[in-house]
Amino acid sequence: MLAGMVITLLTGCTGSSGGTADRDGGPPLPNAAMGYGTLRDVRYCEVIPSVDTGGTVTSSVWNTFGHDPCPDSEWSALTEQIVNQQFGSQSAELNGPRHWVFDTVIQPGDQANDPRTYQFARVPGRTFTFGSIETGLLVELQTAAGQPLGDEKPYTVREFPRTAAWTYQAGSSVHELTGPAGTTYVMESYSQQVDPTLSWEQSDTLGDRLTVPPGWSYSSRVLSKDLVLGNGGTAYLVHDDLDNSYQKNTTGAP
Numbered sequence: 001m002l003a004g005m006v007i008t009l010l011t012g013c014t015g016s017s018g019g020t021a022d023r024d025g026g027p028p029l030p031n032a033a034m035g036y037g038t039l040r041d042v043r044y045c046e047v048i049p050s051v052d053t054g055g056t057v058t059s060s061v062w063n064t065f066g067h068d069p070c071p072d073s074e075w076s077a078l079t080e081q082i083v084n085q086q087f088g089s090q091s092a093e094l095n096g097p098r099h100w101v102f103d104t105v106i107q108p109g110d111q112a113n114d115p116r117t118y119q120f121a122r123v124p125g126r127t128f129t130f131g132s133i134e135t136g137l138l139v140e141l142q143t144a145a146g147q148p149l150g151d152e153k154p155y156t157v158r159e160f161p162r163t164a165a166w167t168y169q170a171g172s173s174v175h176e177l178t179g180p181a182g183t184t185y186v187m188e189s190y191s192q193q194v195d196p197t198l199s200w201e202q203s204d205t206l207g208d209r210l211t212v213p214p215g216w217s218y219s220s221r222v223l224s225k226d227l228v229l230g231n232g233g234t235a236y237l238v239h240d241d242l243d244n245s246y247q248k249n250t251t252g253a254p
Helices: 003-009 072-077 080-087 200-208
Strands: 043-052 056-063 091-100 104-106 127-130 133-144 158-162 165-168 173-178 184-191 217-222 227-230 233-239 245-248
Touching: 043 080, 043 133, 072 091, 080 091, 080 127, 165 184, 173 200, 184 200, 184 233, 200 217
Parallel strands: none
Antiparallel strands: 043 056, 043 091, 056 133, 091 184, 104 165, 127 133, 158 233, 165 227, 173 184, 173 217, 184 245, 233 245
């Protein structure tokens, strides 16, 4: 599952931020400037086609953020076969719907100070419509044919290239996995792929549903000050058995 490796590079489509209602009457599109308001519980979908050019596989991450609300009716109609036919890929992953659980994010290339030109690290001008869902290109990854990107099992730490800073605002809740060595991983998105009914409101009691391995634990807390998770080019990611994603707490805070 390629999506398990790349979903958290940066992505989204909305719930709590302002915007215009979507064409099916669902959640509004996100606020133009994500530095204002919050991304918490913002919905997004990703399409990840992979093209084998003879020894090298190029996987591209196309995200609905700022392009399309990814309504359930259109997302459920999209299939890997449709993606491959339209994109010319040999395989594809459909990653979503997912929802962010942080408040803001900044990555090189973002234009956070001007809502008129905010791009959220997209590749300018690179768009593609899968089925009837419009997306923007976030990143392209190249691997040798047959080479996996990493262990895809739940509760397995994966390294992934990323330079960004996630902010969880004071007074908000965070949900964390703690590994056997005491390392903490903060939830960055929850998934509705395994459980379509999963919601942000269930996060506090999510630990009752997870089957965590020995040495792992799940907990929730309310922040007394902002929590900023940054990295210098490498992120350490973990997924639970419901496919919710977590990033290593790099601040040294408990």
